Amino acid sequence: MTVKIQRPIEIINDCGALIDKEDVAQAIMWATEIQTPSVHHVFQWGNYAGVTVNREKIHVHRLLMEWQMGFKLPRGMYVHHLNENKMDDRLSNLAVMVGKYHTSHHMLGAKFSKEHNKKIAEANHKRKGTKIKKRCILPIADIAADYSKGKSINSLAKKYHVDWTTIRSRLDENPELLEGKQ
Missing domain, CATH: 3.90.75 (Homing Intron 3 (I-Ppo) Encoded Endonuclease; Chain A)
Known part of the structure; x- marks a missing residue:
């Protein structure tokens, strides 16, 4: 019941x-x-x-x-x-x-020591979640020229010290530079 x-x-x-x-x-x-x-x-x-x-x-x-x-x-x-x-x-x-x-x-008027600010920066660095992507300034024309000559995306990523997805996205953003590769 x-x-x-x-x-x-x-x-x-x-x-x-x-x-x-x-x-x-x-x-x-x-x-x-x-x-x-x-x-x-x-x-x-x-x-x-x-x-x-x-x-x-x-x-x-x-x-x-x-x-x-x-x-x-x-x-x-x-x-x-x-x-x-x-x-x-x-x-x-x-x-x-x-x-x-x-x-x-x-937090109005709060003042932190240098050690505390360093701990906050470390905690923010380790934090999971949405992170703002850092935009690297790369020579797009040089990358496109090397890619047109047959260099791989991975080798270009190693050369410029970035992830391969960064190279791929820059090439996708500038398709006019790749007309000779097709």
């Missing part, structure tokens, strides 16, 4: 966060896709208060702002605590900010 009635949600604040229990209960009801337990615990998850909804952990401040706005926040949007207290998750203390403005707000 399946019960289709949702009991009122009781919030137990285990981490001492500043929350409005009624708002959190309503936000959980808004976000839930399945029947949810009638007791939810607010726990410390990292530096923030968290709660479990649909068998997934979510930060309370993010859940409350999504409920308040009526939609899931996209990836680049951040919920900012106005008084800088990460455990104060009352709606009056929360605001939504775009990622770069949120970061610049927190």
Whole structure:
């Protein structure tokens, strides 16, 4: 037998966060896709208060702002605590900010040592994800002439210290230089 009635949600604040229990209960009801337990615990998850909804952990401040706005926040949007207290998750203390403005707000006036800047540069170098391609200045006419004479793309790549895909793309960008090769 399946019960289709949702009991009122009781919030137990285990981490001492500043929350409005009624708002959190309503936000959980808004976000839930399945029947949810009638007791939810607010726990410390990292530096923030968290709660479990649909068998997934979510930060309370993010859940409350999504409920308040009526939609899931996209990836680049951040919920900012106005008084800088990460455990104060009352709606009056929360605001939504775009990622770069949120970061610049927190980093305003920050000064780093040379060692710290070096560590940041190393971390950015090792970072996975989208990287900006560096554009090498190459002598296109010389490359086209060597290629027309029969040199391979790999040998040209070694000569100019670039990847073979760079040579291939430069040749594709300038088809007028290859008319004699065809």
